Amino acid sequence: MTTDPTPTATDGFNPTIHAPNRLRICAALDAAGPGGQVEFATVQDKLGVSASVLSKQVGVLVDEGYVHQTRATRDRRQRVWLSLTKEGRAAYEAHVAALRAIVEG
Amino acid sequence: METQNPPNGHPSPEEAAAALQETEKLTTDVAGVKVPAWYFPALGAVVAPYGLITVLPDTPVGIGAMFAGIVVFLAACALIMHFGVKQMGVLRWLTWKETWPVFVPCGVLVVAAVATSLFIDSNWLWVGLSAAVGLVIAAFGPYHRRTSPYYKQSDAQ
Numbered sequence: 001m002t003t004d005p006t007p008t009a010t011d012g013f014n015p016t017i018h019a020p021n022r023l024r025i026c027a028a029l030d031a032a033g034p035g036g037q038v039e040f041a042t043v044q045d046k047l048g049v050s051a052s053v054l055s056k057q058v059g060v061l062v063d064e065g066y067v068h069q070t071r072a073t074r075d076r077r078q079r080v081w082l083s084l085t086k087e088g089r090a091a092y093e094a095h096v097a098a099l100r101a102i103v104e105g
Numbered sequence: 106m107e108t109q110n111p112p113n114g115h116p117s118p119e120e121a122a123a124a125l126q127e128t129e130k131l132t133t134d135v136a137g138v139k140v141p142a143w144y145f146p147a148l149g150a151v152v153a154p155y156g157l158i159t160v161l162p163d164t165p166v167g168i169g170a171m172f173a174g175i176v177v178f179l180a181a182c183a184l185i186m187h188f189g190v191k192q193m194g195v196l197r198w199l200t201w202k203e204t205w206p207v208f209v210p211c212g213v214l215v216v217a218a219v220a221t222s223l224f225i226d227s228n229w230l231w232v233g234l235s236a237a238v239g240l241v242i243a244a245f246g247p248y249h250r251r252t253s254p255y256y257k258q259s260d261a262q
Contacts, residue, residue, distance in 0.1 A: 027128035031135035042194030
């Protein structure tokens with residue numbers, strides 16, 4: 001006889017999000033709230049990383065379906081705006097809840 | 106390397122606490138990006154004269170001017186929002202907790218104007234309404250920059 005294990009708060013722990021810069025990216029985008037966006041340059045400034053590092057990490061999150069990129073060309077410059085997808089927000093919130101559960105033991 | 110998964114297993118409580126602290130700091134930083142000081146006054150200045158389209162004459166020129174006025178109004182609002190968000194680098198929709206000080210007074214003004222229009226048949230009523238609403242929006246700017254809980258958290262860091 002098998003029984004389903006009782007879900008725990010740490011089940012939301014997400015190894016993809018947990019990598020330090022990716023967690024910080026998600027935190028920055030979460031701050032913009034539902035429907036919000038943060039410009040790539042702003043995220044880069046807040047994280048204090050290079051554009052190439054940020055681009056690589058954003059790429060991983062985009063591949064997972066957690067982050068959406070919107071590109072706009074203004075004044076001949078391409079600006080990229082980032083936002084958490086619905087799945088990304090849910091995954092981030094679950095991951096934060098898992099971290100809190102770990103802290104609280 | 107950043108692109109590899111972290112070691113198997115969950116972080117220690119200390120590592121988790123440090124990660125949480127980092128996320129809270131970043132969330133506060135980004136949410137604390139202030140709306141530019143010019144934003145709401147500019148929006149108010151565009152809204153204030155909008156009521157004038159109601160006193161334009163019912164002539165072809167007047168009707169043309171009315172449509173032109175609507176187009177200018179919408180374009181000005183869009184440009185203000187565009188440049189405001191561009192300057193901030195963050196598009197964050199303000200919460201009800203932050204915006205009720207502008208929506209509630211404006212709602213009261215609209216209700217009062219509609220009620221008054223039942224007794225006073227004058228288009229200048231709507232000119233006064235848009236001017237008053239524009240004033241409320243313009244005044245909301247400095248109030249919002251001073252009182253938003255998101256800005257206070259960021260300033261406290």
